[in-house]
Amino acid sequence: MSPHFSNRREFLRQSLLGAGLVATGLAGCAAPGARRPAAGAPAAAGTAPARARFNMCGYAAPRLDRVRIGFIGLGMRGPAAVDRMSRIEGVEIAALCDQYPDRVAKVQQTLARRGLPPARAYSDSKDAWRRLCADPAIDLVYICTPWSLHTPMAVGAMEQGKHAAVEVPAARTLEECWQLVETSERTRRHCMMLENCCYDFFELLTLNLARHGWFGEILHGEGAYLHDLRELNFGRDAYAEMWRLKENQHRNGNLYPTHGLGPICQVMGINRGDRMDYLTSMSTADFQMADIVEGLAAKDPFFAEYRGRTYRGNMNTTTIRTHRGRTIMLQHDVTSPRPYSRIHLVSGTKGIARKWPLPARAAQGHQWLDEAGMKQLEAEFTPEIVRHIGELARQVGGHGGMDFIMDWRLIDCLRNGLPLDQDVYDAALWSVIAPLSEQSVAHRSDSVDVPDFTNGWWQTNAPVELTLKGAGTTGVRRV
Known part of the structure; x- marks a missing residue:
């Protein structure tokens, strides 16, 4: 069995010790070339004990007949995401958030053209996203903001009991990566990076x-x-x-x-x-x-x-x-x-x-x-999955259709209670x-x-299999 680190503190400490940075007082510097301890080696003095963890790979959250989505960020990526999601059966566009009110108003018009009711608006400040995350009538927070906000918003959503779907990259630092992992495991809420490719x-x-x-x-x-x-x-x-x-x-x-x-x-x-x-x-x-x-x-x-x-x-x-x-x-x-x-x-x-x-x-x-x-x-x-939804995805678009396949698959898994x-x-x-x-x-x-x-x-985690076993039941509204 390969040695591994059970939490971020162990990884950071062993990396710094391996590079000699703790002893020299340069603990804030990078630690290239640091090696892992041998398998079964005792934890370094002062290392926090590994806490109980929950494996989110293969985790199936309770199924949602209707997925109520709150969108944060309506600049380059957000409006197209709202448009795609508005076409998927079982989706409710519940809330829209952006620091610029005119962006929210413009996307409300998209919903009106689709014959959908207006969404709750959060646009009175840069911190309005926190109130969206606290909205009890939201199941999934879809994040399309600048990179520096991705982790704070995803963590904020999961802490409030929501699943998080976050644009790429999901984090900018090693510490932020551990924050995402530990919050998802603790809350048992999905955190999916929207890697459309x-x-x-x-x-x-x-x-x-x-x-x-x-x-x-x-x-x-x-x-x-x-x-x-x-x-x-x-x-x-x-x-x-x-x-x-x-x-x-x-x-x-x-x-x-x-x-x-x-x-x-x-x-x-x-x-x-x-x-x-x-x-x-x-x-x-x-x-x-x-x-x-x-x-x-x-x-x-x-x-x-x-x-x-x-x-x-x-x-x-x-x-x-x-x-x-x-x-x-x-x-x-x-x-x-x-x-x-x-x-x-x-x-x-x-x-x-x-x-x-x-x-x-x-x-x-x-x-x-x-x-x-x-x-x-x-x-x-x-x-x-391509035989099932690919042609429709090409019609809807979004980087040739891959964006729509991604969104449809996310919703279909949530509605069927699948990983x-x-x-x-x-x-x-x-x-x-x-x-x-x-x-x-x-x-x-x-x-x-x-x-x-x-x-x-x-x-022991199972590989990704894009089959439709137990899935593929979500339809699409008119294109």
Whole structure:
């Protein structure tokens, strides 16, 4: 049995001891390269005893005939989420919250067009979300706010007895990741990170291929977020209060790992038969962001406050090794002028698949399958959930339909009292890559241990299976 950490205090203390930082008084610094204690070793002096824990992987909360949702954040992502959810049977749009009242009013109009009653509005202050979380007539809080608010809001929702669905990343720091895990376990409320890319059509196909052994033994995966966001990150009317540009100041690492990582983790059974062991990370210098700010500030005084800052490097590459000896490569670049890509490569002892550059392709030899071969593969291995809801999802939309599949699946699981495909351990693990990559970059790419948020349950947790056994009963209102 592999050694593991039972709580965040043990992980943090052992990491700091391993790097010699406690003794030197640098306990607030990163601890790259720290190793875990041997299996069965006694706890370090002063380590808090492990508390009783509850496994949220495979947990089925009591079924909800009707899912009453409160939405927080109605900027870029929230309005589309409300629109999608308003089409799903058994959903009540119960409450809307944003610090800007005009955003709430605009989404109320969407509900009116759908013939739905207005939702309760929370928009009189930046703290209005706390009252939404306390609303007794809400079952699920759907969070689409800036990253720094994700964990406080998800924790606040669970503390008030609500399930939480939170946009990516679910957390920004190691401490926040543990907060999510410990709150979900204690309250027995779901905390699902809304990683929509796990529900994209090719990603679902590769998951099903893996479940049927098409890849053989999976040995390597690659994911990325390569997306030119210069117009949005530097747009005065894009992200409220320029929050996303501010995230790129003084944070040098893979700040947005989950889109590429989530599907690879599901294919590999990470947290469900395998776990991440350690990572290393390296970033290029910043070749663009500081220069862009200088050019903008010369024309517009608004950007003067962003001058003289240290911005993250253009490209970050992070590599991860798992307990079973597999490897994962992740990349992040949102400033270079290049075509969009999440890569999504799965490589095994019998076959390989890669989504980008398009067209998506697969092979079990020296040559990629041709168009006819790919159609035959899809005909044989398209998963049940796509056959059931995929065509409707394409009509509704949301990044080609994956957003709708994600939302429909979440509601269908809650209404049928089934475990979710993504649990709080996935939310924490996929999110923690950002702060751990920052630690590694800051220490010349030294390796950094990845905590085991599952408390060792990864060894027995069942893999994700997107079947409709006991599910698939939720209908859809008119499109």
